[in-house]
Amino acid sequence: MAATAQNSACDLILFGTKGDLARRKLLPAMYQLEKANLFCVDSRIIGVARDELSTEEYTELVLTNLNKFLKEPLDNEVWQRLQKKLTYVQLDLTNEQDYQKLADVTNCNKRVPVSYFATPPSLFGAICKGLASAGLATGPARVVLEKPIGHDLASSKIINDQVAEFYDESQIYRIDHYLGKETVLNLLALRFANAIFASNWDHNSIDHVQITVAEEVGVEGRWSYYDDAGQMRDMVQNHLLQVLTLIAMEPPARLDADSIRDEKLKVLKALRKIDLSNIQEKTVRGQYASGFVAGKAAPGYLEEDGARLNSRTETFVAIKVDIDNWRWAGVPFYLRTGKRMASKLSEVVISFKPQPHNIFHATYSHLPANKLIIRLQPDEGVEIQVLNKIPGLGETMRLQESKLDLSFDETFKSQRIADAYERLLLEAMLGNQYLFVRRDEVEHAWRWIDGILDAWKINNEPPKSYQAGSWGPVAAISLLARDDRNWEE
Ligand SMILES: NC(=O)C1=CN([C@@H]2O[C@H](COP(=O)(O)OP(=O)(O)OC[C@H]3O[C@@H](n4cnc5c(N)ncnc54)[C@H](OP(=O)(O)O)[C@@H]3O)[C@@H](O)[C@H]2O)C=CC1
């Protein structure tokens, strides 16, 4: 989507501006938007937290955080422009009267209020109420909600209802930062701009799909949040299911928010239920023990800072997902995600079916399948594995598996790959909802996830242990081995 500095001016109100997400991701994203001249000159950034700070002190704090978290040296000229946009407001989010302070520093006639909730979701209702009381919920006003929306279907409904009391769905932007990733967006381009894939994208051509989101990091000081959530709520309910829907959905009629979200929703509705009857066969949950990640000793989950003894929270999940519709009948989608795994790697592997007849049987009893590998991060790119003849004379035709490899780094050398939060902040300020998740998507995802969480609870089995720095518990290998398949390593 083309964007310019003439985008409509916004009062970007950043709740939780001193928190981890704001410091590590949101402030650097704002800096990059300023650098790219994508932040309208008349826009303002209003940082909100509980501490008494002057705008000067807040500005110093932002500078300190940018110096710490930017992945490049700070450009002073960009900083001078950005700092002019900053204002700080001290506010207790649970005190409705306090929100009047926001009415004093915003200007709805000149700028669209865009409120970003980088706070615990339990505060979303109170923030909406406060914003409405300050007159910041009407007209084009927007709210951007961080994930997770709730802990299960029931609690997500409560939060969504609280927000809906003050904001229409067209004003609500639910973040799933995976939708802002360049390579995740590229799934749309790959699938719908290339006839070669469009006509081979179903059970006739595809054998199975693997989605891996492996992280090297552990809980990163977020123990209390994470222990309550676990990898299922933290990663599968949102990021992995969103990637799955983009791979599995029918072609949307248009590239607009509701056309895309309607198709994603149909996939979520078609996910085969996992419950007590098939939980053992379809899922694996694990928890990391100590080990070595990238050559460094790593503690086990129960030895992390702030850990609670005997926690059974899962840090690894693998699931065999079936999609009960015409396109995907008989094509399993294998998902796996975990913390403290062997390396940071997010990728989608589409394994195609073998040829129906093998004319090379004299030398090859079995021809390896073609694969389309979409590397989401790091080393973003797309790779196709094909078989080629090895050049040379002789009676037998010798084959070799080779790659058609499109590395984003190589191909788009001069293009910097923007962080997901840069794109999402920009799209929220532009008023484009297509990269944000609609309420019914969130709730259908929870409905399906709740089935698994409930079955795990009733089953009451401890998570399977895996060594930090490995690819997860052995049971995850068995999940595929039972179907005569392997994880792509
Ligand atoms: N951190 C991450 O990597 C990710 C976080 N998220 C989500 O983003 C949100 C924020 O996460 P994170 O930054 O890690 O959390 P933090 O705990 O680091 O920050 C939360 C912020 O909320 C503010 N806050 C809490 N209660 C109040 C209150 N009563 N009044 C005013 N401010 C309050 C805190 O303000 P104060 O500074 O005044 O205490 C704090 O700055 C959560 O929903 C999380 O799930 C999503 C994806 C990744």
Ligand SMILES: O=C1O[C@H](COP(=O)(O)O)[C@@H](O)[C@H](O)[C@H]1O
């Ligand atoms: O939302 C979250 O995502 C990160 C992983 O994001 P990535 O962009 O680095 O792949 C995860 O570490 C965190 O626990 C989770 O809350």
